[in-house]
Amino acid sequence: xxxxxxxxxxxxxxxxxxxxxxxxxxxxxxxxxxxxxxxxxxxxxxxxxxxxxxxxxxxxxxxxxxxxxxxxxxxxxxxxxxxxxxxxxxxxxxxxxxxxx
Amino acid sequence: xxxxxxxxxxxxxxxxxxxxxxxxxxxxxxxxxxxxxxxxxxxxxxxxxxxxxxxxxxxxxxxxxxxxxxxxxxxxxxxxxxxxxxxxxxxxxxxxxxxxxxxxxxxxxxxxxxxxxxxxxxxxxxxxxxxxxxxxxxxxxxxxxxxxxxxxxxxxxxxxxxxxxxxxxxxxxxxxxxxxxxxxxxxxxxxxxxxxxxxxxxxxxxxxxxxxxxxxxxxxxxxxxxx
Numbered sequence: 001x002x003x004x005x006x007x008x009x010x011x012x013x014x015x016x017x018x019x020x021x022x023x024x025x026x027x028x029x030x031x032x033x034x035x036x037x038x039x040x041x042x043x044x045x046x047x048x049x050x051x052x053x054x055x056x057x058x059x060x061x062x063x064x065x066x067x068x069x070x071x072x073x074x075x076x077x078x079x080x081x082x083x084x085x086x087x088x089x090x091x092x093x094x095x096x097x098x099x100x101x
Numbered sequence: 102x103x104x105x106x107x108x109x110x111x112x113x114x115x116x117x118x119x120x121x122x123x124x125x126x127x128x129x130x131x132x133x134x135x136x137x138x139x140x141x142x143x144x145x146x147x148x149x150x151x152x153x154x155x156x157x158x159x160x161x162x163x164x165x166x167x168x169x170x171x172x173x174x175x176x177x178x179x180x181x182x183x184x185x186x187x188x189x190x191x192x193x194x195x196x197x198x199x200x201x202x203x204x205x206x207x208x209x210x211x212x213x214x215x216x217x218x219x220x221x222x223x224x225x226x227x228x229x230x231x232x233x234x235x236x237x238x239x240x241x242x243x244x245x246x247x248x249x250x251x252x253x254x255x256x257x258x259x260x261x262x263x264x265x266x267x268x269x270x271x272x273x274x275x276x277x278x279x280x281x282x283x284x285x286x287x288x289x290x291x292x293x294x295x296x297x298x299x300x301x302x303x304x305x306x307x308x309x310x311x312x313x314x315x316x317x318x319x320x321x322x323x324x325x326x327x328x
Contacts, residue, residue: 002139002165002168002169002170002171002174003138003139003140003144003162003165004171005144006171007161007171007174007175007178008147008148010175011148011152011157011158011161011174011175011178011179012147012148014175014178014179014182015151015152015153015154015157015178015179015182015185016151016152016207016208018179018182018185018186018189019182019185019186019189019207019208019210019211020189020204020207021186021189022185022186022187022188022190022191022192022193022210023189023190023192023193023203023206023207023210024189024200024203024204024207031190033321034318034319034321036187036190037283037319037322038315038316038318038319039183039184039186039187039315040184040187040318041283041284041287041314041315041317041318042180042181042183042184042312042315043156043181043184043274043275043278044275044278044279044284044287044288044291044314044315045287045290045291045311045312045313045314046156046160046177046180046181046291046308046311046312047156047271047274047275047291048275048287048288048289048290048291048292048295048311048314049291049292049294049295049307049308049311050160050163050268050271050295051268051271051275052292052293052295052296053292053296053299053307053308053311054163054167054264054267054268054271055265055268056296057295057296057299057307059167059168059304060299060300060301060302060303060304061299061300062296062299066262066265067264067265067268070262070265070268070269071265071268071269071272074265074268074269074272075272077269078269078272078273078276083123083126084123084126084127084130084270084273085126085129087269087272087273088130088266088269090269091262091265091266091268091269092261092262092263092266092269093262094262094265095262095264095265096260096261096262099259099260099262
């Protein structure tokens with residue numbers, strides 16, 4: 001694994017820098033509309049990527065395996081508005097059971 | 102000392118606490134998943150305390166768990182953190198001139214505090230909403246992370262399907278962003294891009310590349326809802 005304190009420290013500094021940038025540095029000046037519209041779409045794009053990339057790729061290959069079934073279960077559970085912890089447990093348990101089989 | 106909560110403050114405090122409770126459960130999942138991805142308990146807790154921005158923390162750890170580099174994890178985490186800058190712009194007018202207070206408040210500028218503060222109608226309630234949400238949520242986010250990280254150490258991530266646990270958590274975070282058409286296009290576009298580019302880029306970079314999907318926002322849209 002590549003986990004390191006470097007990641008912890010830089011992510012912490014970077015996250016605070018962004019929070020401060022809008023709050024302290026830019027103050028009450030406003031961003032161009034088009035820029036804030038695009039910035040606000042970042043979570044949608046990246047979360048979509050993490051869902052599909054995390055399910056259908058393994059290193060550099062595109063694959064369909066037990067994770068796809070787990071994803072399907074998670075989508076249905078989230079769509080039925082089940083609590084977060086239930087969605088996570090159902091999806092993980094489904095995948096775990098399929099991996100055992 | 103007598104402590105009394107005024108009637109108009111009560112619903113604000115109640116929803117701040119309910120929201121923080123839900124986020125605490127999410128932190129529990131983050132703790133388990135981060136430790137499963139190879140972080141130590143201390144590293145996991147330090148992320149929640151100092152970075153304190155859920156989606157960024159999750160995405161960074163997710164990229165690490167699939168074998169991505171620190172740079173790719175950092176890139177994705179920072180991209181997701183960029184929206185807090187926009188929140189800061191939105192909240193800035195509500196705060197006074199004191200620099201010290203602003204520097205402290207900045208740490209708590211996230212999805213939930215922004216939503217709670219901007220939902221109030223007068224300056225007094227806005228201030229109460231921001232600070233009660235900030236304090237309750239920060240406490241429960243860190244407590245949940247610690248408990249999750251300690252529990253997570255005894256679990257083998259692959260056997261228990263924790264990788265899909267990450268994915269499931271993302272889906273619940275994605276739901277509010279799918280309310281707008283641009284949100285749906287960005288999510289689908291980013292998702293497809295990240296899979297299509299996987300064979301051609303090192304692990305982690307397709308996630309960053311999916312950020313290109315935000316340019317769908319260049320074209321204005323009626324009734325933009327931010328979540």
